[in-house]
Amino acid sequence: xxxxxxxxxxxxxxxxGMAEKLNIEIVSLSVMIDGVIYNDSDLSxxxxxxxxxxxxxxxxxxxxxxxxxxxxxxxxxxxGSAIISIHMTELISGTVNTAQQAATLSKSDxxxxxxxxxxxxxxxxxxxxxxxxxxxxSKEEIITxxxxxxxxxxxxxxxxxxxxxxKGGRISRATGVxxxxxxxxxxxxxxxxxxxxxxxxxxxxxxxxxxxELKVELAKMTNIKKIAITHAxxxxxxxxxxxxxxxxxxxxxxxxxxxxxxxATHTGxxxxxxxxxxx
Numbered sequence: 001x002x003x004x005x006x007x008x009x010x011x012x013x014x015x016x017g018m019a020e021k022l023n024i025e026i027v028s029l030s031v032m033i034d035g036v037i038y039n040d041s042d043l044s045x046x047x048x049x050x051x052x053x054x055x056x057x058x059x060x061x062x063x064x065x066x067x068x069x070x071x072x073x074x075x076x077x078x079x080g081s082a083i084i085s086i087h088m089t090e091l092i093s094g095t096v097n098t099a100q101q102a103a104t105l106s107k108s109d110x111x112x113x114x115x116x117x118x119x120x121x122x123x124x125x126x127x128x129x130x131x132x133x134x135x136x137x138s139k140e141e142i143i144t145x146x147x148x149x150x151x152x153x154x155x156x157x158x159x160x161x162x163x164x165x166x167k168g169g170r171i172s173r174a175t176g177v178x179x180x181x182x183x184x185x186x187x188x189x190x191x192x193x194x195x196x197x198x199x200x201x202x203x204x205x206x207x208x209x210x211x212x213e214l215k216v217e218l219a220k221m222t223n224i225k226k227i228a229i230t231h232a233x234x235x236x237x238x239x240x241x242x243x244x245x246x247x248x249x250x251x252x253x254x255x256x257x258x259x260x261x262x263x264a265t266h267t268g269x270x271x272x273x274x275x276x277x278x279x
Contacts, residue, residue, distance in 0.1 A: 003080075003081040003082070004082050004083070004084060004133040004138070005081045005083050006022070006023070006024050006025065006083075006133055007024075007072065007076070007084070007086070008024060008085070008086050008122065008126045009026065009088055009095050010026055010028040010029050010039075010041045011040075011093070011095075012026065012088070012123050013230055013260055013263075014120070014126075018123075022131060022134060023133075024126060024127075026041060027068060027095075027099075028040050029061055029062060029063055029093065029095065029262050030061070030064075031060070031061050031062070031262065032062065033051050033055050034055050034056050037062075038261070040261050040262050043261045045233075045260065048261040049264060052261075052264065052269075053269065058265070059261070061261070061266075063095040063098050065098075066098050066101055066102050066105070067102075069098060069102030069103075069106075070105050073085070073103065073110050077110070081108075082109040084111050084113065085110060085111070086125050086126050087114065087115060088118035089193045090193055091193045091194065092266060093262070096112060109139075113125070115150060117190060117275075119155070119228075119230050119263055120230055120255070120273070121155040121190070121273075121275040124228075124275070124277045125150055128146065128149050129145070132145060149277060152278045152279060153277050154276040154278075155190040155273060155275045156198070156214070157187070157189075157195070157267065157271065157272070158186065158187045158188075158210070158237075158272050159188070159268060160185055160204075160268065160269065160270030160271060161269065185200070185202070185203065185206040186200050187200075187206070198210070211240075211241055214274070215244060215248065218245075221278065223279050224277070225277050225278060225279050226252065226276065227249060227252050227275070227276055228275045228276075229241055229257070229272065229274055229275075230256075230258070230259050230272065230275075231256070231259060231271065232258070232259040232267050232269055232272070234270045234271060234272050237272050239256065241272070259271070
């Protein structure tokens with residue numbers, strides 16, 4: 001039986017050592033800050049937030065070149081292994097499209113999957129796939145499971161300022177102006193590669209009000225398998241959320257991680273994400 005190898009991109013946010021443990025290959029995006037290009041994988045979350053705050057202009061992110069994907073796919077598949085390459089939503093980056101183009105050029109058997117998520121929501125799918133690959137499961141079995149995880153994942157994002165989303169073209173400029181004038185905090189959900197606004201409110205209390213409402217909904221659910229929290233220089237909010245969720249789900253480990261430079265560029269300072277996977 002041929003092996004299956006898993007590839008993802010650097011927006012896939014995992015606890016330290018997880019990628020090495022599960023033999024997950026990561027293709028790094030890049031970020032340009034004041035004319036200097038850095039590999040996303042080389043920047044810690046806190047380091048990037050400081051650099052972005054001091055930058056003269058909003059950093060620009062770039063997807064990996066197609067040749068890097070082709071080279072990696074050819075290398076991984078040289079022993080006959082199949083490759084499953086799982087990437088962040090097209091809403092944020094064209095990385096998945098580049099991966100798909102590279103798959104057609106590679107000599108290897110490559111299946112590219114648009115996770116329709118990012119960050120730890122993407123990691124839910126990638127980790128599941130890697131664990132199955134290590135257990136000797138077939139390509140078809142892994143793909144089926146990844147689709148199941150995708151269908152049963154939720155990703156909520158809160159932003160304290162709409163500036164970066166507007167400048168990056170992820171939401172309309174009119175919406176951004178309204179948000180900035182009234183000091184609006186916005187809670188959105190990532191649905192089918194679209195950010196859907198759930199609620200708006202003034203100040204940090206808007207985040208906590210939404211979280212209280214979320215807990216009411218989660219209390220009705222009995223099939224939650226994973227919970228994850230990510231923040232962009234918003235540790236106080238993230239830790240408060242973790243405390244509340246840990247009380248409700250004491251048997252679930254809830255990682256709180258810094259956002260990568262790719263995600264933080266779009267969300268800006270003070271943002272957070274809460275991600276769930278149910279079975």
